[in-house]
Amino acid sequence: MSFHPTPSQTVGPFFVIGCDRLKTSEMAGPGVPGERIEIRGRVFDGDGFGVPDAMLEVWQANSAGKYAHPEDTQDKAIEKGFQGFGRIPTDANGGFRFTTIKPGPAPGPRGKQQAPHIVVSVFMRGLLRRLVTRIYFPGEAANEDDFVLSYVDQARRGTLIAKKTAENGKLEWDVVLQGVNETVFFDIGV
Amino acid sequence: MNNELMGNLKGFRHFRPGTQPDYLHSAYVSSIKRAPTKALVAIPQTLSEITGPLFRSELVDVKAFDLTKQHSGEPLGERIVVSGRVIDEDGNPAPKTWVEIWQCNAAGRYLHRVDQHNAPLDPNFTGSGHTLTDAEGRYRFVTIRPGAYPWGNHANAWRPAHIHFSVFGPAFATRLVTQMYFPGDPLIPFDPIFNCTADEAARQRLVSAFHWETTLPEQALGFQFNLVLAGRDATPWEPPKIGGK
Numbered sequence A: 001m002s003f004h005p006t007p008s009q010t011v012g013p014f015f016v017i018g019c020d021r022l023k024t025s026e027m028a029g030p031g032v033p034g035e036r037i038e039i040r041g042r043v044f045d046g047d048g049f050g051v052p053d054a055m056l057e058v059w060q061a062n063s064a065g066k067y068a069h070p071e072d073t074q075d076k077a078i079e080k081g082f083q084g085f086g087r088i089p090t091d092a093n094g095g096f097r098f099t100t101i102k103p104g105p106a107p108g109p110r111g112k113q114q115a116p117h118i119v120v121s122v123f124m125r126g127l128l129r130r131l132v133t134r135i136y137f138p139g140e141a142a143n144e145d146d147f148v149l150s151y152v153d154q155a156r157r158g159t160l161i162a163k164k165t166a167e168n169g170k171l172e173w174d175v176v177l178q179g180v181n182e183t184v185f186f187d188i189g190v
Numbered sequence B: 001m002n003n004e005l006m007g008n009l010k011g012f013r014h015f016r017p018g019t020q021p022d023y024l025h026s027a028y029v030s031s032i033k034r035a036p037t038k039a040l041v042a043i044p045q046t047l048s049e050i051t052g053p054l055f056r057s058e059l060v061d062v063k064a065f066d067l068t069k070q071h072s073g074e075p076l077g078e079r080i081v082v083s084g085r086v087i088d089e090d091g092n093p094a095p096k097t098w099v100e101i102w103q104c105n106a107a108g109r110y111l112h113r114v115d116q117h118n119a120p121l122d123p124n125f126t127g128s129g130h131t132l133t134d135a136e137g138r139y140r141f142v143t144i145r146p147g148a149y150p151w152g153n154h155a156n157a158w159r160p161a162h163i164h165f166s167v168f169g170p171a172f173a174t175r176l177v178t179q180m181y182f183p184g185d186p187l188i189p190f191d192p193i194f195n196c197t198a199d200e201a202a203r204q205r206l207v208s209a210f211h212w213e214t215t216l217p218e219q220a221l222g223f224q225f226n227l228v229l230a231g232r233d234a235t236p237w238e239p240p241k242i243g244g245k
Helices: A141-145 A154-160 B003-007 B200-204
Strands: A036-044 A054-059 A085-089 A095-101 A117-124 A131-136 A170-172 B079-088 B098-102 B128-132 B138-144 B149-151 B157-159 B162-167 B176-181 B221-224 B227-229
Touching: A036 A117, A054 A095, A085 A095, A131 A154, B098 B138, B128 B138, B162 B227, B176 B227
Parallel strands: A036 A170, B079 B221, B079 B227
Antiparallel strands: A036 A095, A054 A085, A054 A117, A117 A131, B079 B138, B098 B128, B098 B162, B149 B157, B162 B176
């Protein structure tokens, strides 16, 4: 090892100047197979106020559970019109919304599949490093013995699972930075 | 599904303690209400973290690397060339990876409605650039040297001149957003954002170096800034044993 990793620094309040090009909140083009879903929510700070200057980046597999990346060696197709990446800044009330398709179960350790999930990075002024979390889906039997969820206290797992709404295919999931209902954030070592 | 292949995934090497900022750094006031208060849950990297978005060259606006040529006139200020490489800890390049930058203008003002600093906007400067690295992980931007500006963190607080950098690398795990500073800036020792990382040597990696080789005669000073991402683990990744479940 001859080089040392560069430290992270906050995105600050003005990241939209530089992060506009990759802004994506409609992640699945027409004809992409899979269950169409919308996920919306808000980002809350320690005083319960919405965070108007946050940005979410999401990454997910397609409906077959395959990532559009060379290190996913599953013999499954990658369709045009779906990359699996989204970048969504929050609005003035800390709200965000994106549409995608529900990911299929991606491979996990020990030959077991992971429950369907979306990995999330959260950036904002005040965060010196990004926060890493996951969105899981309600009513999934596979959540019960998901590899990553098994690291999380039962009492806190709910913060990682989106909630159904009255509208079909529309889910709610919030990012709570502090407090009793604080979202579970992960340390992935890097 | 090819479970055997998936079992041989190589993860990314963990950062050493102190070489990255903690979330709570109370000298940086904005971190107080935004840093998580509960311990992060440590998990092994899975395929979801070892993969990540890759961006095609068609997405690049070819004019976006030169921030001095995005308008009809030239921006005010000192032209500079900022270049370097995106590599990992072992020196392997991150080829074709997306790099984006944003910054204030020469007077210290961002083109953003929230920036109310009493300094002029420059109609010829947006302050936004992006590019893809080449096969050797190299990137290059032409821009103007950003100004220092005051902020509300504490009495008479000033940010040292800096350029925001955002880079993806090969995986979700390697995503990095940081800031590049300029050598010899007298404001650096007083800046709580620069100082948020405990390890002094790690902090100094945020300071670019003046660079003759990329300095353009009669045109622009060159500054070099390399971005180093986590390297791959030497051994194939194996999930640790978890007890209790």
